[in-house]
Amino acid sequence: MAQKPSIPKGTRDFGPSEMSGRNYIFQTVRSVFRQYGYQCIETPSMENLSTLLGKYGEEGDKLLFRIQNSGEKATLAPEKGLRYDLTVPFARFVVQHQNELSFPFKRYQIQPVWRADRPQKGRYREFCQCDVDVIGSKSLLNELELVQIVDDVFSRMGVRVCIKINNRKILAGLAEVSGQPDKLVDITVAIDKIDKIGLDAVKQELFEKGLTEQAVALIEPVLTLSGTTAEKIGKMRGLLAGSETGLKGLEEVDTLFSLIAGACIGQPVELDLSLARGLNYYTGAIFEVKALDFAIGSICGGGRYDDLTGIFGLPNMSGVGISFGADRIYDVLSGLDLFPHDAAAAARVLFTNMGEKETAYTIPVAASLRARGIACEIYPDNTKLKKQFEYADRKGIPYLAIVGDQEMAAGTVTLKDLATGQQQAVPKDGLADALK
C-alpha cells in the first residue's frame, strides 16, 4: 500500500511559478548587494549547539531544531542544531576566519534558517533570509550605504516603501533622563509593539514593568512626535540635554540624515522615534522598511551592533546590517502584481513533435536557437498536436514552431504566436531573428 506523501508542518514546497518569483527577488537583492562591493559567503546549515545556545534568549533556545547525533552517540544529548538566523553564524565566521578576511568586511548571505515556532499564517519553520552586513567600521557611511541599498532594491522592484530610522542611543538616553536607565530593555520591548497594540497598551506595559508615572509621561510625547526631521531632532535635543548617550544618538541621526539628503535617495526616509526593534544587540542606528501600498509588517530591518563578535573572542568589532524578508517581499510583489511577466516562462518556443523524421530536422534548429541564447523545447513524444498545444499553453510558452512534411520540404518552420493565433512560415535559419 503506497503511502500518501506529505511534508512536515511549517515547511513548504516551491513549484516553478513560486520559484521564478523567489529567484527574481534573490537575483535583485544579490545584484544590488554586488553593486556596493558586498561579497557572498555561506555557512553550514548545522552549527554546534554551543555556538547557538544563549544567543537568542531563553525562548530562542527552545526554538532551535536539534539534530540527533549519529552512530554510537545517538542516545547522548544532541551536539548540533540548525541555524536560527544568519547573524550569529556570521559573527562566528568572522572570528574563525579573521586572519583571512580584509576589514571592513562586507558580506551578503542568502540562506534558509529554521525555527521550531508554532506554524501559523505567514510564519514558517523554514524560511530564507537575505542579510547584508559590514563589520569592522564605525563610519556612518555604512548606514548610508544600507539605506541606498534598500532604496535601490525596492526601486528596481517597483515597490514604494518608507524607510524608518531611529537610534538605540536615543532610546538609552530616554531611559537615562527618565531616571530609570536599567529599564532600557523593557522600554525597547514595550515601544517595539506600538504598531501592533497602540499607545495605551504600550503605556500599560511600561507601568507593569515598573516605570514611574513621571518616566512614562516623559516617554509618551516622544512616541508621537511630529514635524520634520530637523524639528524632531531639535525637540529631542532639549529633552535629552542631560544624557551624553542620548545626545550622541541625536548627532548620529543628524549626520546620517545629512548624508541621505546628499545621496539622491528616491524613497521617503523618516526619523521614527517609536521604532525600537526588540533585538538586544543593537547599539546605534536601527532600520525598518514598510511597503506603502500593501498592508504587511516590516519587509526589511536591521541596525548597528557594537559587539556581536565579543562572545566568540573578538571584541570591539562594530558592524551594521540589514535583512530582507524574502517571504513578505514575495507577498508584496505578488499582491501588487509587480513580478515581471516573462520571469515564469520556461522557454520562448516549443517545437512540435510529429515523428522521427521531423525531430531529426528540428534538433539542429533548436540547437541553433539555444546558441543564440533563446530557450526552447522540443516536445519529446509524438502525440496529438492538441496535447502539445496544451503543454505550451500551461507552461506559458509564447510560440509554437510546427514542423511537418511541408516545412521540411521548404526548409522552413511554421511559427505560431499563441497569444494572437497568427502564424507565418519562417526559413529555419531565420528563426532566431524572427524571435528576437
Added chain:
Amino acid sequence: MAQKPSIPKGTRDFGPSEMSGRNYIFQTVRSVFRQYGYQCIETPSMENLSTLLGKYGEEGDKLLFRIQNSGEKATLAPEKGLRYDLTVPFARFVVQHQNELSFPFKRYQIQPVWRADRPQKGRYREFCQCDVDVIGSKSLLNELELVQIVDDVFSRMGVRVCIKINNRKILAGLAEVSGQPDKLVDITVAIDKIDKIGLDAVKQELFEKGLTEQAVALIEPVLTLSGTTAEKIGKMRGLLAGSETGLKGLEEVDTLFSLIAGACIGQPVELDLSLARGLNYYTGAIFEVKALDFAIGSICGGGRYDDLTGIFGLPNMSGVGISFGADRIYDVLSGLDLFPHDAAAAARVLFTNMGEKETAYTIPVAASLRARGIACEIYPDNTKLKKQFEYADRKGIPYLAIVGDQEMAAGTVTLKDLATGQQQAVPKDGLADALK
C-alpha cells in the same frame, strides 16, 4: 571566557572566493537548464522520516540525519529527517502536486543534501546537488537532451569531458544469457567498481557472489570490448540474441547514438558497457561524465528510472535525469584554472576616503556609476591611504578613484590602475565611460 568558535565536522564555511566560484557553477548549470525549458523547484530541507526511510537501503537509513521533535514530543522518536538526496523528494513532490503539474514535467533543483557519512577528504556531511530531470515521457529525445545539457555545461566552462553511456537493460540481458538473471544487482554492483579495483578484483567479486565460471567467462569480454559504437553494438547483438530485454537495451542505445550523431555534440560520447552505477532504480540509459584533463571520479551522472513515484502511489511515470556534482566540478575548474578571473572581484573601483567634504563629493559620483551598472565602493573610514590601497588590493578591486582638494576644485577624480600603476585625471561625469 570566550568560546573558541568551530563548526561541526564534515561541514564547511565558504568565503567570498569559494562562493564566487560556486556561484559561477550554479549560474552556468542553471542558465543551461533554462535554455532547455527546465524549471526550478525547491523542497523543504526536512522531510517526514516515513518519506525517506527504506529508499536508500539499510546503509542509507543509518546515514539519515534525524531531527529531534520539539516541545512535548521531544523525548519521542524523531519524525523528521534532513534530505538525503534530491531524487526522493522530487518523486514525493511530483506525486503530491500531480494535479498542478503539466507532464512531461521538466524540473531542475539546486539544494544542499545531508549525509551522516564518516567525513573524509572530498566527502562532506553537507553538500550541494544540481539535479535536472524530466518525468512523464519515455522518449529517448529526453536522453539526448541530457547529453546536450552536459555538453553545453562543460563547453561553457571550458572543461573537456568524456560522456559515457550504457543501458541497464543490456546488463539485465547479460545476467539473463549468463543463466543467472537473479544476480543482476550483484553483477551491477561488482562491475560498477571496475575503475577503482580493476578487472581481476571484479571477477573475484562475481565468483564470491555465486556466479558460475561460465557466466563470468561470458561477462568478462563485454567489460573490455573495444571498437566503434556500431561495432560494439554488433558484437553484443550476437551475444544477447537470446534476451529480449538485452536486445531492447541495444536498440535504445543504437537510437540514442543516432540522435547524438545528428545533434552536433562537441564533447566525445562513448558507449561503455562496463558502466553500471550502483543505484537500483535505474531501468534504461545510464550516464557518467569524466573530466579528461583532471584526475577525479565522475563529475556528473544519472539515468532513466521507470517507477520512482510508484512507492508514493503514482505508478508508470517514467523519468530520466542527471546530477551535477558541484564540489568535484569546483575542484576541476580550480585545478585547471578555468574560473573566470573577474568573477571574484567585489567591485571595479574603490573611492578613497580623505574626509567628510571629499565623501560628500564622492557619494553622487559613486551612485552615478552604479546607475550605469558599475559596481563600486567608497572606503568608509578616513584612514591612511596606504590602508585603503591595501584594502583594494586584497579584495582584487582593479581601480582606485582618488578624491582630494585638487580633484574637487577641478571637478575630476584621479583614476589609478592598480595593475599598471598608471593614473589619469578624469572628469567626474566621464568616469563611467573611462571604466567601460
